[in-house]
Amino acid sequence: MRRQLAALLFAAALLTPAACGTTNQPSAPPPAGQPDKVNVGVIAILDVAPIYLGKQKGFFASRNIDLTLTTAQGGAVIVPGVQGGQFQFGFSNVISLLLAQSQNLPLKIVCNGNNSTGVDGQDFGSLMVKGDSPITSAKELEGKKVAINTLRNIAETVVRASVKKAGGDASKVQFVEMPFPNMAAALQSGQVDAAFPVEPFQTAIRDAGGKSIASSWVDAAPNLTVAAYFTSTQTMETRKDLVDRFTAAMKESLAYADSHPDEARQIITTYTQITAAQVAKLTLPKWPAEINRDSLQKLAELAMADGLLKAQPDLNALLPSA
Amino acid sequence: MSGAFRRAGLVLGLPVVLFVVWWFASYDSKDFYRPPLHKILEAFRDTWFGERMVQDVLPSLIRLGIGYAAALAVGVTLGVAIGSARWLRALLEPVLEFLRAIPPPVLVPIVILLAGIEDRMKVIVIVSGAVWPVLLNTVEGVRAVDEVLADTCRSYRIRGLARLRHLVLRSASPQIMTGARQALAIAIILMVISEMFAANNGLGFLVVQFQRSFQVTEMWSGVLLLGLIGVALSLAFRFVDRRVLRWYYGLRAVERQPK
Amino acid sequence: MSQPVRAGRVGQVPALLGAAGLVAVAVALELAPRLGLVPAEFMPPTSTILAELARQLQRPEFWVALRDTLVTWGIGLGIAVAAGTVAGVVIGTVPGLRAATSSTIEFLRPIPSVALIPLAVLLYGARIQSTLMLVIYASFWQMLVQVLHGVVDVDPVARDTARSYRLGLFARIRYLVWPTALPYVVTGVRLAATVALILTITGELIIGTPGLGKEIAVASESNAVPPMYALVLVTGLLGVGANLAFRAAERRVLAWHPAIRVEAAAAL
Numbered sequence: 001m002r003r004q005l006a007a008l009l010f011a012a013a014l015l016t017p018a019a020c021g022t023t024n025q026p027s028a029p030p031p032a033g034q035p036d037k038v039n040v041g042v043i044a045i046l047d048v049a050p051i052y053l054g055k056q057k058g059f060f061a062s063r064n065i066d067l068t069l070t071t072a073q074g075g076a077v078i079v080p081g082v083q084g085g086q087f088q089f090g091f092s093n094v095i096s097l098l099l100a101q102s103q104n105l106p107l108k109i110v111c112n113g114n115n116s117t118g119v120d121g122q123d124f125g126s127l128m129v130k131g132d133s134p135i136t137s138a139k140e141l142e143g144k145k146v147a148i149n150t151l152r153n154i155a156e157t158v159v160r161a162s163v164k165k166a167g168g169d170a171s172k173v174q175f176v177e178m179p180f181p182n183m184a185a186a187l188q189s190g191q192v193d194a195a196f197p198v199e200p201f202q203t204a205i206r207d208a209g210g211k212s213i214a215s216s217w218v219d220a221a222p223n224l225t226v227a228a229y230f231t232s233t234q235t236m237e238t239r240k241d242l243v244d245r246f247t248a249a250m251k252e253s254l255a256y257a258d259s260h261p262d263e264a265r266q267i268i269t270t271y272t273q274i275t276a277a278q279v280a281k282l283t284l285p286k287w288p289a290e291i292n293r294d295s296l297q298k299l300a301e302l303a304m305a306d307g308l309l310k311a312q313p314d315l316n317a318l319l320p321s322a
Numbered sequence: 323m324s325g326a327f328r329r330a331g332l333v334l335g336l337p338v339v340l341f342v343v344w345w346f347a348s349y350d351s352k353d354f355y356r357p358p359l360h361k362i363l364e365a366f367r368d369t370w371f372g373e374r375m376v377q378d379v380l381p382s383l384i385r386l387g388i389g390y391a392a393a394l395a396v397g398v399t400l401g402v403a404i405g406s407a408r409w410l411r412a413l414l415e416p417v418l419e420f421l422r423a424i425p426p427p428v429l430v431p432i433v434i435l436l437a438g439i440e441d442r443m444k445v446i447v448i449v450s451g452a453v454w455p456v457l458l459n460t461v462e463g464v465r466a467v468d469e470v471l472a473d474t475c476r477s478y479r480i481r482g483l484a485r486l487r488h489l490v491l492r493s494a495s496p497q498i499m500t501g502a503r504q505a506l507a508i509a510i511i512l513m514v515i516s517e518m519f520a521a522n523n524g525l526g527f528l529v530v531q532f533q534r535s536f537q538v539t540e541m542w543s544g545v546l547l548l549g550l551i552g553v554a555l556s557l558a559f560r561f562v563d564r565r566v567l568r569w570y571y572g573l574r575a576v577e578r579q580p581k
Numbered sequence: 582m583s584q585p586v587r588a589g590r591v592g593q594v595p596a597l598l599g600a601a602g603l604v605a606v607a608v609a610l611e612l613a614p615r616l617g618l619v620p621a622e623f624m625p626p627t628s629t630i631l632a633e634l635a636r637q638l639q640r641p642e643f644w645v646a647l648r649d650t651l652v653t654w655g656i657g658l659g660i661a662v663a664a665g666t667v668a669g670v671v672i673g674t675v676p677g678l679r680a681a682t683s684s685t686i687e688f689l690r691p692i693p694s695v696a697l698i699p700l701a702v703l704l705y706g707a708r709i710q711s712t713l714m715l716v717i718y719a720s721f722w723q724m725l726v727q728v729l730h731g732v733v734d735v736d737p738v739a740r741d742t743a744r745s746y747r748l749g750l751f752a753r754i755r756y757l758v759w760p761t762a763l764p765y766v767v768t769g770v771r772l773a774a775t776v777a778l779i780l781t782i783t784g785e786l787i788i789g790t791p792g793l794g795k796e797i798a799v800a801s802e803s804n805a806v807p808p809m810y811a812l813v814l815v816t817g818l819l820g821v822g823a824n825l826a827f828r829a830a831e832r833r834v835l836a837w838h839p840a841i842r843v844e845a846a847a848a849l
Contacts, residue, residue, distance in 0.1 A: 072707055073789040073798070076534045081706035083354075096534075103536040105354065151522060152531055177520050178439060179802050191438055273803045333684040340685065355703050412595035413602040420603075423820025425779040427786055428794065428813050431801035435623040507691065514695045518787060526695070533699035541699050548696035556691035 029239070035066040036242050040229070041078035041087035044071040044272050046124065046199050047114040047227055048091055049264045050287050052271055054253025063245040071271070074150070079105065082232050088239075089246060093227045095154035095308070098300055101318045102309055106233040109319050110243055111250045113227035114285040115292060116217030123215040124285045125198035127162055130187040131209030135194065138214045139168035144193035147178040147186055154226070155196050157303050158216035165219045170306070184208055199282040200274050221298035225291050247320070251289040258287040293319060357539045366543035374528070379547075382525040385441060386513040389448025393505055397453045398498060401460025402490060411461060422458060426451025426508060427515045434520060444516035444524075451512045452505040459501025463494025496570045499563050506559055510552055525551075625807050633807035634814060643796070647815075650781055650792035653709055657716030658777040662770055664717075665724025672725075673732025674750065674758055686725070694719040694780060695787075702788055712784030712792075719780050720773040727772065731765025732758050764835050771827035778823055782816055793819075 030036055038060075042048040051069065054060060060067040072078050075092035079100055082090040091113055100107055117123045127146075129135045135144070141163055148155035160170035176192055183195040184205050196216060197205055206212070217224050229250060236243055257264045264287075265279045274282075296315060303309040341359075348358045370379065404410050404418075429450050437443040467490060475481075475489050491498075517526030529544035564571065607627045614621040625633075637643045672678045694715050701711035735757055743757050785794025793816055800809040 077702060077707045077789055079536070080355075080703050081708075084704070084706055084708075086706050086708055099535045103354075103538070105536055150534070152535060175522065176439065177522055179520065181802060182434065182439070182520070186439075273805065332680045336681050336685045337688060355700075409598060412598035413605075415595075415602070416599040417602050417606050419824070420817050420821055423824060424813060424817040425782040425786075425794075425820070427779075427783040428797055428816055430786075431797065431809060432624075432813065434801075435806070436619075507693070510691075511693045511695050514693060515783070515787065518695075518698075529696070529699050533702060536703075538703060541703070545696045545700055549692035552691040552693050552696075553688055556687075 029242075035061070035064040036245075037066045037068070038088045038242070038246065039068045039070055039086065041072050041081045041090040042069050043074060043078075043091060046268055046272075046282065047285055048271075049268050049284075050114075050253040050257035051091075051229075051250065053257050053260075053264055053267045054249055056267060057253070057256065059249045059252045059256070060246075063249050065242075065245060065249060069271075079107070082107070082230065088235060088242070089229050089231045091227060091229055093154045094225060094296055094299060095157055095303060097228065097230060097318065098296075098303065098309060098313045099153075101313050102311060107230050107318070108233050108236045109228045109230045109291065110236075111229050111247045111320070112225060112254060112288060112291045113229055114225075114287055115295075116215075116224040116226060117283065117286050118218060118223040120215045120218045121212065122283055123217050124202070124283045125196060125215075125217055126202060126212035127159060127194055127196050127214040127216050128187070128202065128205050128210045128212050129194045130190075131211060133193070133211075136213060137166045138162040138219075139166040141194055142168050142172040143174070145174045145176050145191075147176050147183050147192040147195040149178065149180050149196075151175055151177045152308055154299075155216075157299065157306060157308060158220040158224075159196050160306055161220040161302050162214040162216040166214065184210070199284075200278055202283070203278070203281050220302060221292075221295035223286070223288075223292050224295040224299065226285065228291060254287040254289045291319065355538055357542060361539050362542045362546065365539040366546055369540050369543050370547055378523050378528050379525050381441075381523055382513055382517065383551075385444050385516075385524075386448065386509055389445045389513070390452060390506065390509045392445065393449045393452035393509065394456055394502060396449065397456025397501065397505070398460050398491075401457045401498075402464055402486070402494075404457075405461040405464025405494075406490070411465065418454075418458060418461075422454040426512055430515060430519055439520040444513070444521070447516040448509050448512045452509040455501040455504035455508065456498070457501075459497045459504075460494060463497030463501075464490055466497070467493050496567055499567055503559055503563070506555060507552075510555065514548065622806060625810060629807050630810045630814060634811040637808060637811050637815075646791065646793050646796045649790075650785065650794070650819075653712050653716065653785070653790065653792060654774075654778055654781045656709075657713050657781060658720060658770075658774055660713075661717045661720035661773055661777065662724055665721050665769065665773070666728050666766060668721075669725050669728025670732055670754060670758060670762070673729050673762075674754055679729070679733075686722075690722045690726070695783070698784075698787055701784075707789040709790055711788045712781060712790040715784045716777045716780045720777040723773040723776050724766075724769045727765045727769030728762055731762030731769075734765070735761045767831050767834050771824075771831055774823055774827055775820070778820055 040051065042051065048069075051067075055067050055069065070087065072081065075090075075096035078087065078090040078092055079096065081087045083105065089110065093113075097107060097109060116125075127138060135141065138159075146159055148159060150156075156175055159175075160173070163170040163173055178186060178192070178195075180197055180201045183192075183197050183201060186192045187195055187205065187210060188208070194213070195205070202212075217226060229246075231243060261284055264284060265282075266276075268274055268279050269276050293315070296319070300309060300313050300315065304312065345359045348356060349360070351358045404414055426447070430447055433443055433447050433450060437446050471489060471493065475485055480488070513524075514526035514529075517524035518530050521527040525544065525548065529541055529548065532538075532541035532544060610624075611627040613619050614624050614626045672682055697715055697718060698711075701714045705711040705714070739757055739761075743753050748756065781792065782794040782797075784790050785792035786798050787794075789795050789798065793812055797809055797812045797816075800806075800812060
C-alpha cells in the first residue's frame, strides 16, 4: 500500500507541468578586475550599426564592458529576453516599448537607438508604390491595401499619420502584414497597392522602378526617434553603474556613427547580408545621442488616436531621467 | 446507478482537482506572465464571444475545414491509385517518404513564395502537411487488402467502382481513418502556424498579436481556446470514427473474446 | 497468382524503381523552372539547390546550426522519453490510476503544441527552453500513449501468476510489465523522435531558437531562395535518416522478442 502511494505521488509530481519559473536574475557584478559580461539583443538591420561600430572601436571595452551582440527576430522576442535575464540590454522600436509599458512591464529606456533623417523624400523608409501606379498621394490609399512588416506596431502608426496628413481617412486603409523581402514582388504583381519598406528594401524597390509617395517617419513627427535601447528596471536599480557605463559607451558610439557614415556603412556589411556595393546606395538613419522626447509624445498621441494604445503611457517612467 | 456515478467521478475527478488547484494556486499571482486563472477566464469571456468569433475564429475554422477536406480527398485518391499498382508504389515510395519527413511548418516560407499571402496560401499550407498521413496510410491500407477477398471479388466479377467501394475502400478504411486522425492534428497545427506569418485575421493571428503587444491574459485565453478546439475536434472525430468503423470495432471485439 | 518467387531478384526491383522515382522527380524539378513552368526565382532548379547545398556544407554556421538542432532534439526527446516511460509504467501499473487519469490525458493530448508558442516566447524568449517546451510537450504524449498500451497488454495469465506469487509492485514492473511493454516503448521512442524533430525545427523557425529552422527563417527573410530550399532539403534528409535509424534500432532491439510488435492502433 505504501509503495503504491509513493508511486502515486511520484506520478503526480511528474504529471505536473514542468514550466520552470523564470527567475529574473540580475547580472551579478564580476570579480574585481574582470570586465562586465553584457549581452545585448539586437535585430540584424541598419539601425544598430552604431553598437557594432562602438564595439569595434573599443568604446565598450574601454569602459570595462565585454560586449556580446545577439541577433533576434524582433522586439517580441527581445523584450522577454531582457526581462528573463538572457539579455542585459535590448534594442526595440519605441511603439513596442510603449505597448510594453502600457501593460506595466518593468522596462526602462537607457538611450537612443536611431532616428528618422527628418528630411522628407530622403529617409531610410518611405511609403512606396510601383512605378506605373496612378497613386500619387497617401490620401488615395483609402480602400487600398498597404503592406507593412508588422501589424499593430510602429509601421502602421506612421503610415496612418501619412494618410491623415494628406487629408485622408486612415481607418479606410487596409493593412497587410508581409515580410520586407516579399514587398517588391507584391507591389509588382498588384497584390498590394502600396508598401512601407525600410532600407535596404527601399532602395531595392526604387531600383526596380518603384517610387515614394510619402516619408512616413517624417509625417509622424519631426526628427522621430524610431527605436531605443532599453533594460529592465531591476537591472536599472541593482546595476546602476553598469547602466551608466553602457549608456555613455552607446552615446559615444551613436555620435561616432553619425559623424562617420562611411565606417557605419562598412560595418553594416559585416553583420547583415548586404554587400558593399548595395550599402553605398542606402539612406542611413540618423544617430543622435539624445532621445527626441517630443517625438515620442507625438507618437504616443498618434497611437492612442489609432486605438493601438489604450491609455496614456507614462513616458517619465519609461524614459531615462533627463 | 452507482456505476454511472463512479464513472462520472473517474472522468471528472482529476480534471476538476487540477482546475481547482490551478485556480487557487494562481489566485494572487503577481507574475506578469502567469496571471490568475480567474482573470484568464474573464478575458476568455470578454475576448472571444462577440464579433471576434465571427471575424477571426470562424474564418480560421473554415480554412481548417477546407484544407482538411482537400487533404482527405487528395490523399485518398492518390493513395488508392498508388497503393493499387505495385510498381507505382515502389517508384514513388522514397520520394513520398522524403516529402513526408520535411517538417510542415518549414514549407510555409516556400508556400508564401509560390502562393502569396491570402487565404489560398493558408489552405495550401494545411493541405501540404495534412495530406501525408492520409496518403501514406491509404497506400498501406490498399496494399494490405486481404487476398482471399480480392480473389472472391474476381470470381464474382466485381470490378471497377463497385470493387473500389466495397473491397478496397472498405478494407482500407481502418488504416485510412488512422491517417485521417493524424492528419487532423497536423491540420490544426498548420492552421495556427499559417496564421502566424503574414496574416491579418484568424485565431493564430490574434494569439500572436496578443503576445506581441504583451496582452498576456488575452493571450492565455487564446491558448485556452485553441486547446478547447483541439479537444472538441478530437471528440468529434472519435464519434465519426466509431460510426464509420462500427463493423471493424465489432469484429475486433468478437476476436478478443476468450474462446 | 501463385508464381514462384524468383530468388534474389525480387528485392532489387523495388529498390531500383525507388531510385528511378527519385531521379525522375529531381529531373522534373530541374526542368520545370528552366522551361519557365514555374518562376525560377521562387523555385530554383535542382542543380542550383544542390550546388547551394554543397556551399552550405562548407559554412561553419551551417554545422553550428545543425549541432544546435541535434542538441535541442536530443535533450527534448530524452526528457520526453524518460518522463513518458515512467509516467506510462506508473499509470498503467498502479490500480485505478489509469481510469482516474484517462479523461485528463485525453483532454490534454489534442491541445496543439503550437498553441504554446506565444507562451514559450513570453516565458523564455528565443532560448532553447522555448523550443524544448514545445518538443517535450508533444513528444511526451506520443510516448505515454505507447507505453500505456504496452503496459496494458500484459498477458492475463502471467499477471495472475505474478499475483499468486505475491510479487510486489516493483518486482511486477521488472519481470512482468517491462518485457511486455518493451516493444511498445521502442516504437514509442521512434514515433516520439519524429514528432520531436518536427517540433524542434518548428520552434527554431517560428521562435528563433538557434538551429536549422532559424537558418531557414533568416534565409527566407533575406530573400535568399536557394539557401532556403537547400536547408529544407537538409531537414527532410534528417527526418528520413532519423526514421531509418530508429527503425533499424527497433529491429535490432526486438529481434529476439516474440512477435507482439503491434504498433498500437490508437498510437495517434
